Amino acid sequence: MRTHRVAFAVSGSFMSIFFLMLVNFLTTPGELWFVHPAFALLQWPLALYYAGTGRIKAYSLASTVLIIAYLAYQNIVNSPDYPWILYAGFAVVWWPILMYAGRFAGTLAMALAGSFCIIIYYGLLNLLLAPQFPWIIFPAYAVLWWPMSIYFSQRRQWFSFALCASLLTCALFIMVNAVTSPSDIWAIYPIFAVIWWPLSMYYFVKKPTV
Incomplete structure (x- = not known):
């Protein structure tokens, strides 16, 4: 039964994407808007194939790859002069990282390592891509709550x-x-x-x- 549902989702998604692509090329060939609903439609078979069988970790990884591909496409097509995918992509990859970390994801060591990586990464982006304003202070402030909350809550x-x-x-x-x-x-x-x-x-x- 599960195989039939996945097959139906795959066929339904690809048929819908093909129909939208056809309408796109026939009506507005200068603007590829079918990519947006196609991104949403592809989540349907992914969710049934992975999440429907309890493979949440694999689903987070597959969905993250799809999200990054979609964001990269948007970056290249709409704003190729500025690589904003570097900001969003690093944030998205933390979903599968935390999923695969398992119980370690809730530890103080993970919070310290994650906070350090996030601050260093976005600090470098701030320095290299937008040195005019030190906006790193805002994500640094937000992410420091992660280890601080775990440390003091464990000790009450x-x-x-x-x-x-x-x-x-x-x-x-x-x-x-x-x-x-x-x-x-x-x-x-x-x-x-x-x-x-x-x-x-x-x-x-x-x-x-x-």
């Missing part, structure tokens, strides 16, 4: 987590303030709001009641 140190997270957030505001508008010190306003998090954790959770 909620006050320390709130303190470190607040310091990280304050550092982000200070850096953005210094880079974007150094003559106007506005970072003090969001920092004042952020510090209430560890303060409330200390006075209502950590500090013993008298």
